[in-house]
Structure formats: C-alpha cells, structure tokens
Amino acid sequence: MTNAVHxxxxxxWTSVPRWTAAELPAAASYLACCFGDAxxxxxxxxxxxxxxxxPVRTAVFAAGWDAATAAEVGRLVGDCYAxxxxxxxxxxxxVMSAAAVARGLGAAGEELVLVATELPGGGAxxxxxxxxxxxxxxxxxxxxxxxxxxxxxxAGRRVFCAACRQSFPAEAALGDVVTCPGCAAGLIVDxxxxxxxxxxxGWPAGLDLHR
Amino acid sequence: xxxxxxxxxxxVTPLAADVRQLTLVARDGGPLPSHPPGSHLGLxxxxxxxxxxxxxxxxDGDAPAAYTVSVLRVPGGSGGSAWVHQLRAxxxxxxxxxxxxxxxAAKARRHxxxxxxxxxxxxxxxxxxxxxxxxxxxxxxxxxxxRAPHLEELRSLCGPRLRAYPGRDALWADLGPALRRQxxxxxxxxxxxxGLIEAVTAAAKSAHWAGSRLRCEAFGVSADGPRVPFRAxxxxxxxxxxxxxGETLLExxxxxxxxxxxxxxxxVCGECRTPVSAGPVDHRDxxxxxxxxxxxQWIMPCVSRAAGDELELSL
Numbered sequence: 238m239t240n241a242v243h244x245x246x247x248x249x250w251t252s253v254p255r256w257t258a259a260e261l262p263a264a265a266s267y268l269a270c271c272f273g274d275a276x277x278x279x280x281x282x283x284x285x286x287x288x289x290x291x292p293v294r295t296a297v298f299a300a301g302w303d304a305a306t307a308a309e310v311g312r313l314v315g316d317c318y319a320x321x322x323x324x325x326x327x328x329x330x331x332v333m334s335a336a337a338v339a340r341g342l343g344a345a346g347e348e349l350v351l352v353a354t355e356l357p358g359g360g361a362x363x364x365x366x367x368x369x370x371x372x373x374x375x376x377x378x379x380x381x382x383x384x385x386x387x388x389x390x391x392a393g394r395r396v397f398c399a400a401c402r403q404s405f406p407a408e409a410a411l412g413d414v415v416t417c418p419g420c421a422a423g424l425i426v427d428x429x430x431x432x433x434x435x436x437x438x439g440w441p442a443g444l445d446l447h448r
Numbered sequence: 449x450x451x452x453x454x455x456x457x458x459x460v461t462p463l464a465a466d467v468r469q470l471t472l473v474a475r476d477g478g479p480l481p482s483h484p485p486g487s488h489l490g491l492x493x494x495x496x497x498x499x500x501x502x503x504x505x506x507x508d509g510d511a512p513a514a515y516t517v518s519v520l521r522v523p524g525g526s527g528g529s530a531w532v533h534q535l536r537a538x539x540x541x542x543x544x545x546x547x548x549x550x551x552x553a554a555k556a557r558r559h560x561x562x563x564x565x566x567x568x569x570x571x572x573x574x575x576x577x578x579x580x581x582x583x584x585x586x587x588x589x590x591x592x593x594x595r596a597p598h599l600e601e602l603r604s605l606c607g608p609r610l611r612a613y614p615g616r617d618a619l620w621a622d623l624g625p626a627l628r629r630q631x632x633x634x635x636x637x638x639x640x641x642x643g644l645i646e647a648v649t650a651a652a653k654s655a656h657w658a659g660s661r662l663r664c665e666a667f668g669v670s671a672d673g674p675r676v677p678f679r680a681x682x683x684x685x686x687x688x689x690x691x692x693x694g695e696t697l698l699e700x701x702x703x704x705x706x707x708x709x710x711x712x713x714x715x716v717c718g719e720c721r722t723p724v725s726a727g728p729v730d731h732r733d734x735x736x737x738x739x740x741x742x743x744x745q746w747i748m749p750c751v752s753r754a755a756g757d758e759l760e761l762s763l
Contacts (some may be wrong), residue, residue: 318628343634344633
C-alpha cells in the first residue's frame, strides 16, 4: 500500500509528527538526551548556541528505545527543576518515546526541544499556517509542529496494535502492512500518531474500514 | 442576566476588623451545586440596575453543604462589599452559580500557591482540595499581621506546607529562591493585589518557567490609566453612544438602553465580552488572551476603552 489514500498534501489533517528546524530557547538549565551518534551531533549543535553560564547535563543513549532507556530518561527528567528545557535528539521513534516519558512526568510542550535526525536540521522553519493542538499550544514541542516535513519512507516506527493493544518497533513506511509480534495480525501503519503511546496506529489490514 | 441561585445567610463570622465570612445555604434547604476549587460565587447586591460581585468560594467544592466566602470591606468601592457586611443570619441572598476560572491543573506534579492578603480565599479552597486528595502543595501567604484572614485555620490545615509571612519582603526572601528549586511539572498559582501578581509573573519568567505553568487570579483590576472620552458606533443598530471621561463603556451603553450582559464589572469574569468591528482598543481587562487582544476583535466594555476617538462595535 502506498500513499494513494492519503497523499502528502493531506498530512496536515493527520496527527503524524511534522518537523521543523529546532531552535534553542533560553533556559535556567538544559538537559540533553541524545539517541545515537546523529542525535549527539544535533544536540551538540543546538547547545553550542546556549548561554555559556547555563548548566547543561547531557546523556547519550543508543539509537534504539528499550525499558532501560525509558527508566534512565525518566530518572534524568525527574531530577529537573522548573525552568529547564529538555533537548531530545535522535530517531523520531526514540525522541517521541522520550517525549512521552517527559510529558508523563509533567513536562509541558514548551519545555521540550525535539530533534528528529531522519530529517536534515538546517532547513528554515516552515512558514504559513500554524496548527493548534488540542491543548491550545502550537505544535507539541519546539522542533515538532503542525507544519513541516514528516519522516517519509521506511523508517523505525513504533506501531500500536489495535487488535491486542501492544506496541512494538517496526521498520515501515506509512501505509505499509506489518505483522504484530503479539497476535500475528497484519496491521496497516496508519497516518495517526499517538503522542502518549509514542506510536503509529496499526489496524488490522483485513478490515477495510478506511474508505 | 444570569440565572439566580436562591441562598440564605446561615452564619456571619468576623475574621478580621474588615473581613467577614458568610456561610450561605440553599434557601429551600436543598443541595448546592459542586464546583472546582478556586471558583467564585456571584452575589447580587442590587437589582435595579443589576449588580453582582464575585467572591471566591473557600470550600473544596465537593458536594458542599454550604458555600463560604470571605469578604473584605472596600471603603469607597461601588457598594457591594458594604452590602455584604450588613447582612445578618437569615437574610436572603440571590447568587449566581459558581464559576471556575482558577482551577488546579489536573496533571501537575506539584502545586505552588502564592497568596497576598485577601487573595488567600481561592487558594484556601485549593489547599483544602489538595488536603482531601493528597496533592503535593506548598502555600506561601503574605499578609499584614493585623489582617491575616484564615491564618490559624491554614496552620492546622496545611501544617509545614504553609509558609506565612508578615509582608512582601519576607515572602520574597523565601519565594525568590524557591522558584528556582521546584521540580519540573510544578504549577504556580498567584492570587493577590496586582503588584504581587506582576512581581511573581516577572520572577517566574526570569527563572524561565514555561508560560503555561503560571495561573493568576486578580481581584479588582489594574484598570487605571487615563479615561479619555470617546464615541462608540453600534454598527448593527446604527446608534452612536458618547462615552464620557467619568464612565465606562459598559455604563454608557446601559445608560443608552443597550443590554450588555455583565457580572463582575471589573475586567475579570468575561461576561461582557463584546465584538468590535473597527477601531483600536485600549485593553485593560484580565480575561482576553494576548492573541485575542492583538486581534482587536473583542472588548471588555466594563474596563477597556477606545484607544482613539471612536470604536465600532457589532451591536
């Protein structure tokens, strides 16, 4: 399955994360959680623009996401004081998972700076319309907005299985069919992304509910 | 005009020389609507013309047997607080059902409450709520020693979670550093005089608190500023209303027989929101967001005025 159902022009009506160049906001302190070498590089580039008097804490993880990483990110975020800005840089899948952990611990969208390394960093922020999120804020964190580029093609994505309600990592493009390791259902990776689950919605491919 | 909630005074308790607590029950003895913490109750103190003052409810709001409000007598005010102060047990009171404008943030990890003087009232409601449901909070309360309503009650309610100060300087010595040591996810609430709200807002901003982490409740309004006469054109009815220097736009509209719903008449409640079709607005209210103010599409005629000679309203 390709983008026949949802052309890219219609992405703005979906909840798929869309990325613009992140900027570093002023802060009382910074926490950077970097996933993989590219994440470390991009977080470093951002922090190079920081006021040198502001304390910075940096943690480097593998590019993947697992329970141990989740626990450590939770511990680091839990130690932060109000006034911090948290930079999460790496593959979209890890960044959105870390953002979900941070939000669960009380971080607000404007306290997060999200960088997806699948997309180049130098581009100008997308101009034009600003989609307003359900919480009334524009975008969901600096760098991830209602406008901009989405991670296209095959990429690492978490998929939430609508049949057995587990989420799992997959290599897939949007619209691909993947197999749930939990219940063996064939799932279409949909253009719907849950920020709390940090996962794309996967619905059983046999059910043609979509048209 | 909002629907009336018929109440009766059950008890009047002096809390300080110029602060009285009213305990109000339903006139028919029935149940009262629940409300979120930090809500306010409108008390109709005059009928012709209709005048309602809003006072913070101090209970936790969960299935209340009675409503309690604590009212500071404001000399030289328009008369509402003086009316409250002459009420006695048994007197009937027409109220407007509670409205929530200052509720606790449901998902906050911690709550930092800052009150100045009579601004303690909605935060007493918050403290009771957190006490009941186990929320993590600290209450900073600055008040003049001779007028510190609810202080003893707060000491027993909050224990070490209460930090009480005899004045603003003592408060800042503690609160300033505390603003830099709150865990991520802490929500900050301020209620008190405009000066306190401005100072806490500025301190939180300089400590880089996210804007969404701060909730304020003002009473009265810093609606000072020059009152220059202007003309209001009502484009839908073709009328012209001259607004004199000594009156508000709302008063001028009412004088001319234009029905504009209103309640607090102090730029706080949002009831009188009126659409603007043209002309710059000098916004003095605390209701409209920065974006709404910048859009020039709305005015709160109880406090705000034209920034020029003329304003066109969609009335």
